[in-house]
Structure formats: C-alpha cells, structure tokens
Amino acid sequence: MKSQLLAATAVALLAFAPASAQGSKPTAAEAKAFVDKAEAELAALNPYVARSAWVRATYITEDTQWLEAKATAQQNEMTARYAREAARFNGVAVDPVTARKLKLLKLYLVSPAPDRPGAATELATVTTRLDSTYSSGKFQHGGKTLTLNDAEDILADSRDPAELKAVWEGWHSVGPQMRADYARLAELSNEGARGLGFKDTGALWRSNYDMDPDAFAADTDRLWKQVEPFYRNLHCYVRARLNDKYGNAVQPRTGPIRADLLGNMWAQQWGNIYDVVQPKSAGSSYSLDKLLVEKGYDPIKMVRTGEAFYTSVGMSPLPETFWQRSMITRPRDREVVCHASAWNIDDKEDVRIKMCTKVNGDDFYTVHHELGHNFYQRAYKDQPFLFKNGANDGFHEAIGDFVGLSALTPTYLQQIGLLDKAPGAEEDIPFLLKMALDKIAFLPFGLMVDRWRWQVFSGEVTPETYNTAWWKLRNQYQGLMPPGDRPADAFDAAAKYHVPANVPYTRYFLAHIYQFQFHRAACNQIGWKGPLHRCSVYGEKEMGQKFNAMLEMGASQPWPQAMAAFTGESRADASAVADYFKPLNDWLTVQNKGESCGW
Ligand code: X8Z
Ligand code: ZN
Numbered sequence: 299m300k301s302q303l304l305a306a307t308a309v310a311l312l313a314f315a316p317a318s319a320q321g322s323k324p325t326a327a328e329a330k331a332f333v334d335k336a337e338a339e340l341a342a343l344n345p346y347v348a349r350s351a352w353v354r355a356t357y358i359t360e361d362t363q364w365l366e367a368k369a370t371a372q373q374n375e376m377t378a379r380y381a382r383e384a385a386r387f388n389g390v391a392v393d394p395v396t397a398r399k400l401k402l403l404k405l406y407l408v409s410p411a412p413d414r415p416g417a418a419t420e421l422a423t424v425t426t427r428l429d430s431t432y433s434s435g436k437f438q439h440g441g442k443t444l445t446l447n448d449a450e451d452i453l454a455d456s457r458d459p460a461e462l463k464a465v466w467e468g469w470h471s472v473g474p475q476m477r478a479d480y481a482r483l484a485e486l487s488n489e490g491a492r493g494l495g496f497k498d499t500g501a502l503w504r505s506n507y508d509m510d511p512d513a514f515a516a517d518t519d520r521l522w523k524q525v526e527p528f529y530r531n532l533h534c535y536v537r538a539r540l541n542d543k544y545g546n547a548v549q550p551r552t553g554p555i556r557a558d559l560l561g562n563m564w565a566q567q568w569g570n571i572y573d574v575v576q577p578k579s580a581g582s583s584y585s586l587d588k589l590l591v592e593k594g595y596d597p598i599k600m601v602r603t604g605e606a607f608y609t610s611v612g613m614s615p616l617p618e619t620f621w622q623r624s625m626i627t628r629p630r631d632r633e634v635v636c637h638a639s640a641w642n643i644d645d646k647e648d649v650r651i652k653m654c655t656k657v658n659g660d661d662f663y664t665v666h667h668e669l670g671h672n673f674y675q676r677a678y679k680d681q682p683f684l685f686k687n688g689a690n691d692g693f694h695e696a697i698g699d700f701v702g703l704s705a706l707t708p709t710y711l712q713q714i715g716l717l718d719k720a721p722g723a724e725e726d727i728p729f730l731l732k733m734a735l736d737k738i739a740f741l742p743f744g745l746m747v748d749r750w751r752w753q754v755f756s757g758e759v760t761p762e763t764y765n766t767a768w769w770k771l772r773n774q775y776q777g778l779m780p781p782g783d784r785p786a787d788a789f790d791a792a793a794k795y796h797v798p799a800n801v802p803y804t805r806y807f808l809a810h811i812y813q814f815q816f817h818r819a820a821c822n823q824i825g826w827k828g829p830l831h832r833c834s835v836y837g838e839k840e841m842g843q844k845f846n847a848m849l850e851m852g853a854s855q856p857w858p859q860a861m862a863a864f865t866g867e868s869r870a871d872a873s874a875v876a877d878y879f880k881p882l883n884d885w886l887t888v889q890n891k892g893e894s895c896g897w
Pocket of ligand 2 (some may be wrong): 335667694
C-alpha cells in the first residue's frame with residue numbers, strides 16, 4: 299500500500315518536472331493537473347496517517363509512537379514537497395478553484411519539514427514525543443501520584459492556597475524535560491517554513507486567514523482593544539473578591555492575580571471559582587456540576603445530550619461507528635492523550651471524539667464543543683480534499699462554542715429536564731458573571747499563547763528566555779503572576795497542551811469572538827427579542843439549515859464569505875461580545891467603584 303503511494307508520487311514529480319526544466323512558463327492546465335494529482339495523493343494517504351495518530355493518542359507506547367512518527371513523516375514529506383512545487387505556478391493565470399488550492403497546499407502543514415534527508419522523520423519523532431511526554435506527565439503530591447486530570451480537579455475545587463500552589467507547581471514540573479525537544483521543533487519547523495518562502499513558522503501560521511500576515515496580527519490587536527476594558531473590569535472585580543477571601547498575604551488588592559487561585563491550571567477560564575466571586579445580593583440558584591450528578595448523567599448520556607442539540611436543528615444523527623469507535627472516558631490500563639479532540643478518520647463518515655469525560659459542567663460544555671468539530675467535518679465531507687477544512691481554524695473552534703452558548707442557557711437546561719424551573723431576570727447578573735468568568739477571562743490567554751510562539755519562531759525569544767518571556771506576556775495580557783518564584787529551569791509554556799502538541803492557539807481567541815457573532819445572527823434569524831444571553835436556538839430548524847449551509851462550504855471560499863453567508867457580516871467584530879455582556883459590564887463598573895483597577 300505504502301510503496302504504491304510512493305511510486306505514484308514519483309510519477310507525479312516526473313510529470314511536472316519538464317515544464318520548469320525546459321524553462322518555459324507552465325500553463326493553467328498544467329497547474330490544475332498538478333493540484334488534482336497532489337490532492338488525490340494526499341487524500342489517499344490521509345486515512346492511514348489519521349489511524350496511526352488515533353492509535354497512538356489512545357494507546358501511547360514506544361511502538362505506537364514509532365508508527366505515528368513514520369506515517370506523519372511520510373505525509374509531511376509529501377505535502378512539503380508539493381507545497382514547494384506549487385511555487386512553480388506563481389504568476390500563472392489559473393482558475394479561482396485551482397488558485398485557492400495552490401495557496402492552501404502551501405499552508406497545509408503546521409510545521410513543514412525541511413527539504414533534506416531525515417528531516418521529516420526527525421521532526422515527526424520530536425513532535426510525537428512532545429505530545430506523549432505531556433500526556434503521560436505525572437507528579438507526586440501528598441504521597442500520591444497525580445495525573446493532569448487529578449490536578450485539574452484540585453485546582454477547580456480546593457480553596458486552600460498552600461495546596462493550590464503545591465499542585466500548580468507539581469504539574470508545571472513536567473515542563474523542563476520538554477525544552478530541548480521544543481527548541482528542536484522550532485528550529486526544524488522554521489527551516490521548513492523558510493523553504494516555502496515564509497519568514498518563519500509564525501508568519502506561516504498568520505498567513506492562514508485570507509489576508510496579509512501582518513494585517514492579520516493587527517486585526518487581532520484591534521479585536522483585543524475592543525474587549526480589553528471589559529477584561530480589566532472583570533480582573534479588577536475578581537481580584538477584589540479573592541482579596542476578600544484570602545487576605546493580603548495571599549492575594550493583594552492591587553497588582554497581578556496569583557495564577558493558581560482562579561480555578562483552572564492555566565487560569566484560562568475562571569468559572570470554577572464562581573462560588574468565591576458570586577454577588578452577595580443574588581447568587582445563582584443552581585450549579586450545573588451538581589445538576590448533572592443529581593440527574594444521574596454519565597459520560598455517554600452527556601454525549602447523547604450534545605448530539606440531540608445538533609439533531610434538533612436538523613442535522614443527521616451521528617453514525618453508529620461514532621459510538622463504537624470514540625474514546626469517551628479515560629481507560630484504566632494505558633496511557634492516552636486526555637486532552638479532548640474530535641477526529642474524522644476517513645474524511646467521510648468515520649467521525650469520533652476522544653475525551654476523558656467527567657460528569658461536570660466543564661465537560662458538558664466540552665462535549666458540545668467537540669461535537670461541533672464533528673458536525674462541521676460531516677457537513678463539508680463532499681468538498682474536494684483541500685477544502686475539507688474550516689473556513690479558518692477559528693471557525694472550526696467556534697461551531698461547538700456557538701451551540702454551547704444556547705446549551706448553557708437555563709431555558710434549555712429546563713427544556714431537557716436538567717433544571718426543574720428556569721430562574722427569572724433576577725439571575726441575569728449571576729448567569730452573565732459565570733459566563734464572563736469563562737468567556738471573557740479566556741480572551742487574553744487566547745491571544746498570549748501565540749504571541750509567545752510568534753516570538754519564539756522569530757528568534758526574539760530563545761530557550762534561555764522561554765520562561766521569562768512567557769511570564770512577561772502572562773503579566774501584560776492577563777495580569778497574572780506565578781504563585782511563587784519559578785525555578786531556573788522552568789518551562790511553563792510546555793505545561794499547556796497546545797505548546798508541546800504544536801497546535802496553533804489564536805484560533806481559540808478568534809472563536810471567542812466569532813461565536814458571539816454567530817449567536818447574535820442566529821438569535822436575530824429566529825426573531826428573538828429578549829436579551830442575547832437568554833436566547834437559545836434549540837430546535838430551530840430553519841436557522842440550522844442556514845448554519846449548515848455555511849458549514850458545507852468548508853474551506854472552499856475565503857472565510858469572510860462563509861461568515862457573510864450566515865451572519866451578513868464579513869469581518870470579525872467584538873461588538874457582539876459587548877452586546878451579550880452589556881448588563882454585566884455596567885454592573886462590574888459599579889462594583890469596582892473605589893478600587894484601583896489594573897496591575
Ligand atoms: O483545546 C480545546 C478543545 C479542543 S480543540 C478542548 N480548547 C482550548 C483549550 O482547552 O485550551 C477549547 C477551549 C480552549
Ligand atoms: Zn476544539
């Protein structure tokens with residue numbers, strides 16, 4: 299099977315060599331033939347790569363790592379070669395579909411392998427090892443061996459600052475052993491990106507948004523400026539409540555917030571400390587964590603519930619194979635990658651999720667998020683291979699989040715019997731505060747992770763300064779500090795999944811803007827007249843049809859066209875975030891009177 303694929307590749311190269319060898323300009327027909335061939339070969343290889351990756355991610359051993367690295371190296375080598383070849387058609391007047399495919403071919407790889415023998419294998423080996431090291435990371439605490447899952451539960455539930463600090467530091471002790479591999483990954487990836495004509499890997503990543511890479515960076519700045527005052531308002535309010543609870547010795551009332559006090563290992567979503575910051579006058583009358591347990595939910599029922607939301611808006615149920623092949627809970631007897639993900643193994647119907655699902659509100663939400671990826675994959679499955687993707691990666695992340703915005707409304711929770719009675723307007727502020735702790739707190743984190751990587755890829759940050767640069771950005775964007783001095787060898791960025799896993803992160807920042815644009819547009823379509831945070835699109839088939847039409851486009855058009863198809867808007871705009879949260883932002887401003895905000 300593999301040798302046939304290699305033989306086919308060789309034929310393809312011979313077929314296209316003569317044009318440039320003769321020095322004559324290739325024709326549009328040759329460009330189209332080249333793209334068709336490349337696309338067919340990449341499509342043929344993909345199910346093999348996907349299966350190798352799936353098996354390694356659900357059963358980490360020396361052997362599965364070896365197998366995955368071999369498959370991804372082959373894919374990287376093939377794709378990078380085609381991406382380099384594609385440059386031959388620069389300036390050829392081709393049809394728009396071929397032009398878009400040529401462009402996507404060059405942007406296909408997150409980290410393209412350099413063009414020399416052994417480089418693709420080394421890159422794949424390092425990448426697989428980094429992901430596996432992170433995923434099997436463990437540390438000792440209180441006489442026990444803890445996994446990241448255990449540590450996350452403690453960060454969410456404990457209110458003992460000494461324990462929080464110890465567990466936070468414990469998990470971050472997995473970082474240093476990844477420094478050498480990470481530095482090598484950055485080197486190889488940069489060499490590969492430069493071979494394709496990009497300044498560095500960061501420039502390659504920023505080129506994925508149908509605009510100039512510098513314009514894209516500026517656009518994320520513009521969006522951040524739109525939401526930054528709201529984030530600072532939230533930061534100020536939360537810091538004051540933490541100070542009320544823990545006192546000056548643990549959390550001063552001015553300056554940055556201690557990163558281990560916010561209920562999440564990376565302080566990226568703060569909803570788990572809602573109990574600490576809830577308004578004295580009127581708190582929330584329910585906790586989704588408790589409701590799920592009380593109503594006897596188990597992981598499968600959570601996923602079934604998620605699926606039912608999508609089918610309620612007209613999408614077809616998941617195939618039987620989804621239930622047979624997904625990994626929904628953590629297996630007891632082997633190492634796996636627990637970080638949640640959604641897969642399409644055969645680029646057709648074989649969709650799956652991989653999660654270590656726990657029965658709590660966070661995972662209830664994550665189930666909806668992951669299924670968003672699967673329903674998107676299903677919707678664009680009939681597109682040509684290179685268009686089987688999101689309009690951009692932020693779209694891919696925003697689909698399930700958009701559904702999640704409805705799925706978390708009390709109205710919906712009552713419709714599906716989780717809540718006996720939906721609370722009235724008196725719970726608007728508690729509800730919005732809970733949402734902001736997750737959605738608004740996330741924004742600066744969503745931005746800073748890749749700001750750090752862009753600096754690493756550009757060479758501005760070196761392995762010696764990985765950690766100081768990380769905390770400089772953590773301070774600048776999020777207003778955070780570590781719970782204590784960091785050891786000289788610390789590599790705290792590596793304690794966040796997407797860094798060792800080499801998954802770009804700006805996508806999540808974008809998704810946190812797009813999802814509110816989708817939500818506002820969908821609520822308009824169904825004729826909703828109330829406040830946006832109480833709107834649920836559950837059961838709205840006409841809206842669902844229009845939504846699915848956007849999903850079916852895949853990556854066939856520049857993303858502004860996909861966005862316009864559903865929302866009528868063709869640029870990212872945080873005004874939908876402001877609309878959704880307006881009552882809360884006003885309320886926070888009043889609560890913060892007399893505080894000296896900022897850090
Ligand atoms: O990684 C994820 C998803 C898989 S695409 C679970 N998310 C980011 C994270 O966990 O850091 C979703 C929110 C942000
Ligand atoms: Zn996702």
